[in-house]
Amino acid sequence: MDDDELVFASDELTENVLPQQAKWRILVVDDEQEVHQVTSLVMNDMVFDGHGIRLEFASSAKEAKAILADDTEHDIAVAIIDVVMESSHAGLELVQWVRDELKNHTIRLILRTGQPGEAPEESVIRDYDINDYKNKTELTALRLKTSLYATLRSYRDIRIIERHRRGLEKIIDATSQFIECDTLNEFASTILDQISVILNIESSQIVCCAVVKEPNQSHSDLKILAANQGATLHLAVNPSTLNEIVDKRIAEALEAKKNIEKEDYFVGYFTTKRGTESVLYVENEARLEAVQHHLLGVFTHNIAVAHENLKLREVIKESQKELSYVIGEAVEMRSKETGSHVKRVAEISYLLAKKYGLSEADAELIKLASPLHDVGKVGIPDHILNKPGKHDVDEQKIMQTHPFIGYEMLKKSENPILQLGAHISHEHHEHWDGNGYPRQLCGNDIHVAGRITAVADVFDALGSKRCYKGPWTEEEIVEYFKQEKGKRFEPELVDILLADLPSFLEVRRKFPDNPTERADTSEK
Template identity: 90%
Template sequence: MDDDELVFASDELTENVLSKQAKWRILVVDDEQEIHQVTSLVMNDMVFDGHGISLEFASSAEEAKTILAADQEHDIAVAIVDVVMESPHAGLELVQWVRDELKNHTIRLILRTGQPGEAPEESVIRNYDINDYKNKTELTALRLKTSLYATLRSYRDIRIIERHRRGLEKIIDATSQFIECDTLSEFASTILDQISVILNIESSQIVCCAVVKEYTQKRSDLKVLAANQGATEHLAIDQTSLTATVDARIADALQSKRNIETEAYFVGYFTTKRGTESVLYVENATPLEAVQHHLLGVFTHNIAVAHENLKLRDVIKESQKELSYVIGEAVEMRSKETGSHVKRVAKISYLLAQKYGLTESEAELIKLASPLHDVGKVGIPDHILNKPGKHDVDESRIMQTHPTIGYEMLNKSDNPILQLGAHISHEHHERWDGKGYPRQLSGKNIHVAGRITAVADVFDALGSKRCYKGPWDEDEIVEYFMQEKGRRFEPELVDLLLADLPSFLDIRRQFPDQPD
């Protein structure tokens, strides 16, 4: 079998999390030098997502701790850890140290042992936050590579979500600065400054400009809001002398009415409800990455809405919603579900929150945070996440870790949307009767946003096609919620849902799934 076949799923829609020259860092922790040599021989020619493997070795758990403690950026993707080394449970203690003391939930951990009696497989998988467990006597070269491909994919997806999370924080901060602008000059300067912050590069390295095309009854005007074509200081906002190349690229975006994304440059296109067309052009000395294209796309939207806000003093909220959807849709794509699901869950949660009596700002916050409810699924292996049949006991235990993974990813931020997203992720699988997971919370001990999103998520999922089932009809959905009222779901929320069922069903018609 060709090694490339072990990738199992297309990676065409994923983003690079490494520079072009970098390799995936793999740490092998084992007290047998022969294991180091064999592992090196097996994995020496491995390539995943266009990058090779860089192996590092430790002969004891203590030596591994030194290496991992120095990895402040969590660049080590996978650690393959022997159970029995300087002590019978040295590997297990190392795993616990990584998760509990080092607080590294990004690295993927593979345990392997030549003495399975020292660490029975079922108890280890149940009690330790690991991603795979292998017996050395059964560990062929093919199985080792298969396990490594799966864990590398999970690591990559977690890093992508992390980058989107940090980008969301920067964009929200930029949005607040736009709102505080009192003049067009301040607005122009903020555009240029925040682009360098979002891309995490020096402003002097960027060629950028922001353009709006406004329509009146008699004519249309093209205005350059901000431009800095590689200059050390920003050009005046009335500057109209763009280079012929930049001008042509902007004209192309305006004519085609779409984003243009290349490694060399980015042209973001956005049009508002008022008919204003906005273009953000960014060119950098080094190639632009896919994640930067995503962030710049959202930022283009911000500029357009913020520009109208400067004139009309409207509140900018769309950018927060869109990037929440981007993160939610990234998870949905990986689990082979459509991005329409997260949009519907957001709309259903918003309507349910309003009917429940929450304030408009509380309902809006739930709408923005609810698309993040399943973000922790990026840490679940593909063969479990997309299994068409019922999960076995071990698979269910692993699947039930995704609420905690999502909470740990989002709870690090002080941003209110991500903070609420952390609660929703952690608690949307809890049950009103206390029989849910991961913490068996019950009743109103479950956060109200978690209770609302649980209803919205299940309501939409039941009416949707999944890898393990077809869509349910309306009567089946109603019967299910009546059965689970007071058990899985808060009774009042079920009553509100069923009392105005047509309004909730209409949301599905507004945001249908795309055909396969």
């Protein structure tokens, strides 16, 4: 039988691990030049999986080590190693070095020897991590090719597995990025970057579109989370701006309710338990390989689940915010104050926190908790809480218990918003110089959220219209905070407020008071 008639199982369904024009690198390690020449002659026209062979030669184990040490990407597929070279066990020692010191378990190793007595076949195969062992006297051209085909196939499959492993690691990393997102905009803005990382290509080379279809929505009601134009990511794109071809392909995936995998594009489809359908469209300038299709399929699933969870988190967060406002407004209504006060205090507290240098998460938490600053007033009798005139000494003492009452109400909760609300309630009447109440704390002993809410509360109260007074002018408010800087309020917070007064005044225009005039007791 002619060598060229040798037929192996079809590899059409496997992935190509080499670039289009690349060849399989084969290292021949032997101290006989004739062996180099014969090996080159036999394997010169070999083709496996659509790629030819590139032979490299070393005449000693030392030369081989230098070549293998430079192969940091493990691109050498097979090494054919003679046992006896500069020493009787040079080949065996080279095998051990490759596996134990170089830690290269990807390369396939074929041992061959002209002196089988120096290295008995059974013990060598048992004791050394090799893939084949051949006696030179029995190694015909056919047997050499057979061994090489088998080891190349093994090498290719190992590289495919390794690519899948690395790809899945990227999927896991990408998923962690999504978990850290706090808003849908942040979520959408990570999609393009993560896909380019997963595919290991520049973002400018791909067309990307992430789409969500809610239950019972028509195709015209699709929500596009993100779409790119070149390397620029656009958020919340109007569906009508989609390329006609892209729109058609997305519609096909939604209709078929499954992934569509083509050489130059991929449409991933996934539906959640709630019935939300998610589609990820990726189009690449170059051919998309099978492993990339697989990873994009996994990624589509992760995008859908992460998006669903993020939406749920936003609903919960919005519910918590509304609950804080409802509780705060209920207290304000009982004390005959405007409900818009708690919204303004929340917004002003958020602005102060951000400008003070707190993180977005901490600033948002203060925003959600600050409406609870006066929740303790529910424990104050109506005749004291709503007294139109000045409180006497005894009434003032009772009024000054509301921070502690609020603290006792909220402190037992494990909810972080209510926990912070407890601190704010307890400490928003403490003064920077220690002359506040109820515990006469001073300076940094006052929780930062309490210090911030104190400024926000007083700033809004001074600028509000009440039945017994009109709102203070900007000049009067500025003068008051200058006087109380370092006394009632932390100096840095006063500086922040006055340095950007228009931003804080804008909050009042955004959340105007109720037309109904109410008595102001927030600062009693």
